[in-house]
Amino acid sequence: xxxxxxxxxxxxxxxxxxxxxxxxxxxxxxxxxxxxxxxxxxxxxxxxxxxxxxxxxxxxxxxxxxxxxxxxxxxxxxxxxxxxxxxxxxxxxxxxxxxxxxxxxxxxxxxxx
Amino acid sequence: xxxxxxxxxxxxxxxxxxxxxxxxxxxxxxxxxxxxxxxxxxxxxxxxxxxxxxxxxxxxxxxxxxxxxxxxxxxxxxxxxxxxxxxxxxxxxxxxxxxxxxxxxxxxxxxxxxxxx
Numbered sequence: 362x363x364x365x366x367x368x369x370x371x372x373x374x375x376x377x378x379x380x381x382x383x384x385x386x387x388x389x390x391x392x393x394x395x396x397x398x399x400x401x402x403x404x405x406x407x408x409x410x411x412x413x414x415x416x417x418x419x420x421x422x423x424x425x426x427x428x429x430x431x432x433x434x435x436x437x438x439x440x441x442x443x444x445x446x447x448x449x450x451x452x453x454x455x456x457x458x459x460x461x462x463x464x465x466x467x468x469x470x471x472x473x474x
Numbered sequence: 475x476x477x478x479x480x481x482x483x484x485x486x487x488x489x490x491x492x493x494x495x496x497x498x499x500x501x502x503x504x505x506x507x508x509x510x511x512x513x514x515x516x517x518x519x520x521x522x523x524x525x526x527x528x529x530x531x532x533x534x535x536x537x538x539x540x541x542x543x544x545x546x547x548x549x550x551x552x553x554x555x556x557x558x559x560x561x562x563x564x565x566x567x568x569x570x571x572x573x574x575x576x577x578x579x580x581x582x583x584x585x586x587x588x589x590x591x
Contacts, residue, residue, distance in 0.1 A: 395579070395580075397582075402585075404478075404567075404583050405565070405582045407580070407582075448517075461507065461519030461522060461530065462580060
């Protein structure tokens with residue numbers, strides 16, 4: 362069964378304290394891996410798409426990397442405004458659904474000043 | 475470009491009533507998706523359309539749920555005879571094929587929060 366597991370469930374950091382969030386996945390052929398940010402009461406906001414192992418994407422203080430089994434979202438010198446839930450999702454490449462994303466439960470990040 | 479919009483943003487209804495939600499996708503996007511999200515969980519896929527054709531429905535989509543996209547633009551999601559277990563955030567997303575890419579990036583709307591009392 363296709364699965365996406367994110368860890369940790371919650372992460373509390375001090376402002377400036379760098380860390381990483383993990384997303385491990387099992388899927389029958391990966392078409393793409395996506396990272397989203399979600400603020401309370403709002404819809405997910407698209408951050409990155411990764412397509413193949415070894416690929417990296419960066420945006421401000423965030424950097425996403427991908428291996429054959431997992432993805433990491435590295436946060437460098439976070440600020441309080443980075444506080445949010447970060448969601449990882451995958452899309453299958455072979456058989457199964459060609460449309461939907463399979464999401465993990467997310468990592469809730471809190472950055473204290 | 476105004477992004478994906480959803481209406482209403484909040485809906486409170488009594489058990490057994492019918493409710494309908496609307497989603498307006500990004501204008502040039504031909505794919506539209508519905509997801510449901512409960513507290514502490516990631517979004518779960520319900521159904522998606524390519525233009526006006528409904529291409530896939532999840533097992534989560536019981537007979538009480540129906541979705542339409544009559545002209546390939548906006549979409550509606552109707553829940554009949556609501557139950558307390560239907561309380562959730564209903565999210566809409568849209569996407570468009572990107573040449574040279576193997577998949578489509580989905581952009582989400584703000585969601586409709588449904589509370590069934």
